[in-house]
Amino acid sequence: MNDNLLPFDIGPLNPSGYGLILSLVCFALVFFPLSRWLLPRAVRIQEERAERIEGGMEHAERVRAEARALREEREALLAAARHDAARTRQRAHEEGTALIVAAREDGQRERERILAAGAAAIEAERTVAVAALRADAEGWGRVLAERIIGEPLTIRSK
Incomplete structure (x- = not known):
């Protein structure tokens, strides 16, 4: 008897009726416990992981927004500084320039004062020197004239 399901020969790929029933029973014995306990747990773990990832992304976005706000605030403070x-x-x-101008004016005034005092002192010394030279010039002139002439001179009064 041909217990193969397909009427032509395809080798070991042609299932038998008993092998197919046995395979379906084994599949059901493995599938139902897995679908009842293992698959819901795996789905739940995947959902929790997805929630954590999305929560982490939301948290990261909040942190980025806070960091952006802090950076903008810092940049504003730096710009103000x-x-x-x-x-x-x-x-x-401006204050330094004003101080330089004031110091230059003070220096000019001091220079003018020193120059005026020096000029006055020179004028006073010149007057004294001229007076001393005039007094001595008459005597030196007489001595020189006596040397040139070779005789003593007598001065006439005016």
């Missing part, structure tokens, strides 16, 4: 620093540098430059 740079602006303040530039303003302070400008103010210091």
